[in-house]
Each structure stands twice: as C-alpha cells, then as structure tokens.
Amino acid sequence: MSALPLSGIKILDLTRVLAGPVSAQMLGDLGAEVIKIERPGTGDDARAFGSPYLLDPEGKHNNNNSFYLCANRNKKSVTINIARPEGQEIIRALAKDVDVFMENYKVGDLKRYGLDYESIRKINQGIIYCSVTGFGQTGPYAPRAGYDAIFQAMGGLMSVTGHKDGEPGAGPMKVGPSIVDYMTGMNSSIAILAALYHRKVNGGAGQHIDVCLLDTVIASLTHYLQIYLISGKSPPRRGTWGNGGMPAGVFRCADGELMLVVGNDGQFARTCAVLGAPELATNPKFVMNNDRVVNGKEIMAIFAGLFLKNTVKHWLGELEEAGVPCGPVNDFAQVFADPHVQERGMRVKVNHKFDPELSLIRNALTFSETPITEYRVPPLLGENTQEVLTAKLGYDANKIESLKKQGVI
Known part of the structure; x- marks a missing residue:
C-alpha cells in the first residue's frame, strides 16, 4: 500500500470554528501533518458551541463537543497565546518549516502580531498561506466578521430555499447544517492542493490564497444564479420541488x-x-x-x-x-441503518480517551491505491504542546515549564 497522497506535507493551522478546521482536517486525512494552534485555556471557539459534549472519566462536561469533534481529527493540538510576543515568536519558528499556513482571523488582525502573509513569507519564501474569511481580503465588507447563516442570507441561498409563496410557512429559510462553511472548507482544500502542485510541479513560488464564505455561497448557486443572469429574474422558492426534470x-x-x-x-x-x-x-x-x-x-x-x-x-x-x-x-438514525451506507463505511470508530467507541464521519474520498485508513481522534486541548515544541523547536522541559507559567502556552 502506498503512502497517503499528502505524506510529508506540513501544515500550521490557526483556523477556528468550522470552515478552516474542516479544510485542515481533509488535508490531515490525506496524510498531511497538521499542527492546530489553540488559545491556552479555552481553545478553538467551536469547543464552546454547546452540547452534546463527551463526558470525561469523572462524568463531567468538558470542551470536547460535537462541533469540535466533527472537524479536528488527524491533527495535533498545541496551545499558544499569539497575543504575547513570545507566542508570536513560537508561531514564526514553527512556520519556518511548514508548507502551508492556514488562518481565519479578521482581515488585518494577524499583521499586528507579525503573523500576516508578508511577515511569514519573509521567513519562508515557499509558504502557501491560506486565509479563510467571511468576505475576503478586499472589498468594502472585508473587515466584517460573519457566520454561516449570514452568508446563506447575503449570498442569496435563503431567498431560494423554503416553502413556495402562498404556502403555510412561506418565506426565506436557512439550510439546516452549516453548508457554506463546509463548501468553503472544500474550496480551501482545493486551492491549497492546487498551490502545492504549482509549487512542486511547475516550479512556482508560494502564494497567498484568499477564500471566503460569501464568494463560495454565490458560486455554489450555479444554475439558479445562471437563471437570473440570463433572464434578469430570480427563480422562486420551490420547497421540495425539483428545478429541472418534472415532476x-x-x-x-x-x-x-x-x-x-x-x-x-x-x-x-x-x-x-x-x-x-x-x-x-x-x-x-x-x-x-x-x-x-x-x-x-x-x-x-x-x-x-x-x-x-x-x-x-x-x-x-x-x-x-x-x-x-x-x-x-431518512432521519439520521435511518441514514446510518441503511445497508448501503454501512457498506460504504460512512461511520468510523475511534478510541478517544473519553469514549473508546467514539463514532466519527469518514472522509468521503475513496482511493484505490492510497486509501484513508487512519482516523486519529480529535486531540484534547493542548494535548501535543510539549511533544511539538520539543520535536520541532528543541525546547527542553525547563523552557516549556517557564512558558506555561508565563501563560504563553
């Protein structure tokens, strides 16, 4: 069996919540080494997005909830306070030896920490720096923050989703899951893979990738938007009715x-x-x-x-x-009870410290020669801090303990 497609690729992941973490997880599934940077004490914002949580061995709630678990397998968690100069220096030191730097901070936020694209490129000329934001790096809305539902609304998805006009409950409706986040994660992964190929095969330089949720949701509307571009009229909400073949x-x-x-x-x-x-x-x-x-x-x-x-x-x-x-x-129970879904192995089991039979959703990609067989559990907060700082930067136990006492890690 061959090595996984991205074996040897190193990724420094400063993304939080869903779109960025989903992308980094996809790349980790494909064999990349992903070092996830989290805030000391609280971690990724997703860890506080509500229940259900895994219970720890004492039966207590903790910061390992469903939102975090769905997007952070095959990663290492390292806690670093990037607001501290010492923390910024650790990030720069790690960035010198990676292929990809991922972040989803508001536009301009990382520049004040010396962690923006131009700063990282000075120390790593070949870096592929992927910025995942709500509105992109340019345009009047660039500084704004936003979440999935905002972009479903602003990008037009909600306007064509929901019951038909005249029916009970008619009106714009949000798609249930955070579908724009997921699609943005896919776009980010595609862009990173293309940039890696360009650098490796075409002898190209590293580059800055700008992926945002608003662009993604607009592009995802495909034939619906093309109807508008041709006719000047927005298609109506159809409920569950189809939009091509009828009935x-x-x-x-x-x-x-x-x-x-x-x-x-x-x-x-x-x-x-x-x-x-x-x-x-x-x-x-x-x-x-x-x-x-x-x-x-x-x-x-x-x-x-x-x-x-x-x-x-x-x-x-x-x-x-x-x-x-x-x-x-189908409801979700029926989905996983379906014999075809079971045959496809869409539910995988991993041995988590809090649940030895934890179920995760498998990566939807299937390869004949480089199958994805390893699903390492989403790490506990800061689980790999000492391991990474020792192996990557040569920090000894005394230095690590000192940084902990200072609140840097």
Whole structure:
C-alpha cells in the first residue's frame, strides 16, 4: 500500500470554528501533518458551541463537543497565546518549516502580531498561506466578521430555499447544517492542493490564497444564479420541488414520505405506469418535460393523490425496478441503518480517551491505491504542546515549564 497522497506535507493551522478546521482536517486525512494552534485555556471557539459534549472519566462536561469533534481529527493540538510576543515568536519558528499556513482571523488582525502573509513569507519564501474569511481580503465588507447563516442570507441561498409563496410557512429559510462553511472548507482544500502542485510541479513560488464564505455561497448557486443572469429574474422558492426534470418533490404515501425526481420523458412514462395511470404519459399537457414544467402544479397534484394509495416501501420497490430515481426521506438514525451506507463505511470508530467507541464521519474520498485508513481522534486541548515544541523547536522541559507559567502556552 502506498503512502497517503499528502505524506510529508506540513501544515500550521490557526483556523477556528468550522470552515478552516474542516479544510485542515481533509488535508490531515490525506496524510498531511497538521499542527492546530489553540488559545491556552479555552481553545478553538467551536469547543464552546454547546452540547452534546463527551463526558470525561469523572462524568463531567468538558470542551470536547460535537462541533469540535466533527472537524479536528488527524491533527495535533498545541496551545499558544499569539497575543504575547513570545507566542508570536513560537508561531514564526514553527512556520519556518511548514508548507502551508492556514488562518481565519479578521482581515488585518494577524499583521499586528507579525503573523500576516508578508511577515511569514519573509521567513519562508515557499509558504502557501491560506486565509479563510467571511468576505475576503478586499472589498468594502472585508473587515466584517460573519457566520454561516449570514452568508446563506447575503449570498442569496435563503431567498431560494423554503416553502413556495402562498404556502403555510412561506418565506426565506436557512439550510439546516452549516453548508457554506463546509463548501468553503472544500474550496480551501482545493486551492491549497492546487498551490502545492504549482509549487512542486511547475516550479512556482508560494502564494497567498484568499477564500471566503460569501464568494463560495454565490458560486455554489450555479444554475439558479445562471437563471437570473440570463433572464434578469430570480427563480422562486420551490420547497421540495425539483428545478429541472418534472415532476419532482416529496410525496406523502400511506405511511410516510419519499423523494421522487423524474428526470426525462422515459422516466415519466414508467412512473405513470407504476402509479397505475399510464394515460398521463400521453396527455398533451404532460408528454414533454417542458410541458410538465409549465403544468407543474397540476401534475404534482395528480401524483400526490396517487402516491397516497400505498406505502413508501411499495412505491420505492416499484419505482426502483422501473429505473426511476427515488429515495426515502431518512432521519439520521435511518441514514446510518441503511445497508448501503454501512457498506460504504460512512461511520468510523475511534478510541478517544473519553469514549473508546467514539463514532466519527469518514472522509468521503475513496482511493484505490492510497486509501484513508487512519482516523486519529480529535486531540484534547493542548494535548501535543510539549511533544511539538520539543520535536520541532528543541525546547527542553525547563523552557516549556517557564512558558506555561508565563501563560504563553
């Protein structure tokens, strides 16, 4: 078995909360050595984002909660107070020997500490310095802070998410999880990998990468925004209705719901046959997909009545046999109970000091030659401080103890 793709790559991670940590975790999964820098005493802001928390051996709550655990495996935690000159010097010393420097401070914050891109580049010419912010390094909003939901709102995602106008509860709606954070983490990882390739293969220099949540959410709206750019009109909220093939949406059955997406005319004809209404496929109002889009309200209402006649299991079986894309509307327990999800191994077990059977979500990438097999537990706060400072900088026990007493580490 070959070494992991990023074996030998060293990353200094000063990011907090979700977008940056997710990116660093992805790179750590791929074999990079990731040193996570946290504030002494409190650590990453995510550690205080609420329950559920792992209980320590004494049954007490601590700073290892679900928000932190989801984004910080395969890292080493080192606590350093970067507000202190001594702490800044430690960061610069560590930065001399890494490939990537990651941070998500407000624009300009790290310059006053001598930890900005220009300062780090002076001591490490090849550094790839990735800044993850809300609004980017330029523009009138650059100094602002923000969180995922703010960008779902400002970037237009909320405007096209939620119940259709005229329905109960209509209005802009936030997507449940912090999806913009996750997508920004993916973009950051892509950018870092591209910069590493450029430096290694093309003989290029290190560089400053500017990734932000607002750019990411806007780019993620793809065909929705293209509708606006072509027509000058924003697409409406559709609830669970599809935005291409029709009919598509959640349909209530005798005992639950399923999601159906009819992507072409052939699938429509087969769906009509399954539902016991083959005549719908030859109705001039529904023959072509464009016809069904125009008459979407009518065909959706007809399908809604037909689906009520039997169970979710029945319809799923019939539709799958007919080759029509469909699926159950699962809660999280059903997701992890699904035999396909189990076969794919999306839930991995790790031996945490507080829970020897802690479950994490596996990395979604699957490689034939360099499989991701090691999932090291998200570290306790400052768990690796002494190890890293000794191995990387040669600090002895006396110096480390002195720095602790000064509140530097």
